[in-house]
Amino acid sequence: MARVIVIGGGPAGLMAADVVSAAGVSVSVFDGMPSVGRKLLLAGRGGLNLTHSEPIDALLGRYGVAREFLSKSIGAFSPEALRAFTHEIGVDTFVGTSGRVFPRSMKASPLLRAWLARLSRQGVELRTRHRFVGFDDSKRPLIAAGSGAPKVEPADAVVFALGGGSWPRLGSDGAWVSLMADLGIRVQVLEPANVGLGIDWSEYFRERFGGEALKRIAITVGKERQRGELIVTVSGLEGGAVYALTPALRQTLACGRAEIQIDLRPDLDTSDLANRLSRPRGKQSLATWLRKTIHLAPVAIALLREASGDALPRDALGLARSIKEVRLPVTGLSGIERAISSAGGISLDEVGPDMMLRRHPGLFVAGEMLDWEAPTGGYLLQGCFATGHAAGRGVLGYLAERSS
Numbered sequence: 001m002a003r004v005i006v007i008g009g010g011p012a013g014l015m016a017a018d019v020v021s022a023a024g025v026s027v028s029v030f031d032g033m034p035s036v037g038r039k040l041l042l043a044g045r046g047g048l049n050l051t052h053s054e055p056i057d058a059l060l061g062r063y064g065v066a067r068e069f070l071s072k073s074i075g076a077f078s079p080e081a082l083r084a085f086t087h088e089i090g091v092d093t094f095v096g097t098s099g100r101v102f103p104r105s106m107k108a109s110p111l112l113r114a115w116l117a118r119l120s121r122q123g124v125e126l127r128t129r130h131r132f133v134g135f136d137d138s139k140r141p142l143i144a145a146g147s148g149a150p151k152v153e154p155a156d157a158v159v160f161a162l163g164g165g166s167w168p169r170l171g172s173d174g175a176w177v178s179l180m181a182d183l184g185i186r187v188q189v190l191e192p193a194n195v196g197l198g199i200d201w202s203e204y205f206r207e208r209f210g211g212e213a214l215k216r217i218a219i220t221v222g223k224e225r226q227r228g229e230l231i232v233t234v235s236g237l238e239g240g241a242v243y244a245l246t247p248a249l250r251q252t253l254a255c256g257r258a259e260i261q262i263d264l265r266p267d268l269d270t271s272d273l274a275n276r277l278s279r280p281r282g283k284q285s286l287a288t289w290l291r292k293t294i295h296l297a298p299v300a301i302a303l304l305r306e307a308s309g310d311a312l313p314r315d316a317l318g319l320a321r322s323i324k325e326v327r328l329p330v331t332g333l334s335g336i337e338r339a340i341s342s343a344g345g346i347s348l349d350e351v352g353p354d355m356m357l358r359r360h361p362g363l364f365v366a367g368e369m370l371d372w373e374a375p376t377g378g379y380l381l382q383g384c385f386a387t388g389h390a391a392g393r394g395v396l397g398y399l400a401e402r403s404s
């Protein structure tokens with residue numbers, strides 16, 4: 001009987017193992033950590049956003065330049081298919097007000113528990129504390145148990161699902177990059193994605209407003225604009241709006257200095273705002289007046305002052321322009337060790353639609369270790385589950401072809 005090994009027990013690897021074992025093929029999953037699915041469990045801490053319910057065309061658009069590559073696997077394992085899969089293993093989902101899809105419990109642990117039980121019923125063998133450390137001369141993967149010597153595990157096909165480079169202490173440390181490069185595979189450098197940005201706040205602003213939310217703002221980097229919410233941190237800004245702009249920020253930072261512009265009242269245009277600001281202020285302080293006339297929160301007013309060095313224009317139009325365009329220099333992106341995901345990975349032109357490495361028949365890849373990125377909103381897990389599913393189907397097709 002054929003034997004398939006999957007290396008990496010995150011959502012992508014477990015999905016590949018599920019598809020292959022459901023067809024009656026023997027599967028062993030190897031993972032370097034003492035248990036599988038650690039990043040999935042962490043993702044569940046803040047509410048596990050499994051996928052998104054928006055129309056498929058909009059959803060595919062979230063993958064930017066990787067859209068074409070991912071459209072086949074996501075077309076075959078869509079958000080609906082993912083929801084049907086979790087229901088099948090006993091985890092109900094719901095659509096939140098933003099269109100994001102979550103499990104009812106919001107957590108990842110019930111999903112992972114039920115899934116591992118199903119994989120065990122399908123005969124999948126889990127071998128934790130087993131690390132992939134390279135290839136032998138015949139390009140077969142070498143696996144080391146604990147500190148033991150590396151061994152070749154016999155396999156008819158191998159799925160690599162080793163994750164990206166974020167949160168390395170959860171197991172996906174990107175050490176595979178040089179191992180794949182040794183095999184002659186093109187790999188783009190792993191860089192932080194969906195991560196906060198650094199701003200050199202004044203001591204007053206950092207201490208007084210660190211942890212506060214800037215709601216209903218829009219942020220612009222170059223030509224990209226994103227509406228949403230930001231959280232002021234001691235070292236910069238976090239939050240969905242900034243995460244979505246990390247590709248643009250990375251590009252701008254690579255050319256030198258980067259700057260963001262925050263629109264504190266994106267729902268009003270500059271002339272509407274100037275009209276409101278031309279009403280008489282009377283004896284009110286600037287802060288009270290801005291709060292009452294245009295409903296700016298204290299943190300937004302402080303940000304306006306912080307960015308202007310406390311020298312705000314006195315005329316209504318000038319003030320309106322400043323509110324629509326708070327300019328802040330960015331010192332950099334936060335490190336990959338705390339990023340939600342990473343950009344970079346195995347070049348997509350190395351991989352066929354069945355997720356097999358074009359130049360290495362029998363070796364498949366899936367999940368975040370591929371060179372695609374997406375914003376938060378469930379798109380990351382959707383991409384990982386879908387490519388894992390495609391790799392599983394790819395393995396079955398490969399085995400069938402070999403035996404015919």
Ligand SMILES: Cc1cc2nc3c(=O)[nH]c(=O)nc-3n(C[C@H](O)[C@H](O)[C@H](O)COP(=O)(O)OP(=O)(O)OC[C@H]3O[C@@H](n4cnc5c(N)ncnc54)[C@H](O)[C@@H]3O)c2cc1C
Nearest residue numbers: 008010011012032043049131132163171172367368378381
């Ligand atoms: C804080 C946080 C919150 C998140 N929230 C969400 C969310 O709500 N929605 C969403 O869509 N996405 C979310 N994500 C992203 C999502 O969790 C990842 O995109 C996803 O887990 C990647 O799946 P994967 O299977 O490709 O890799 P991983 O989940 O990283 O799994 C890779 C596995 O490979 C193993 N491994 C790595 N190297 C080796 C080796 N050399 N030998 C053996 N084993 C190895 C690792 O131990 C790990 O178990 C979040 C991420 C973080 C960090």
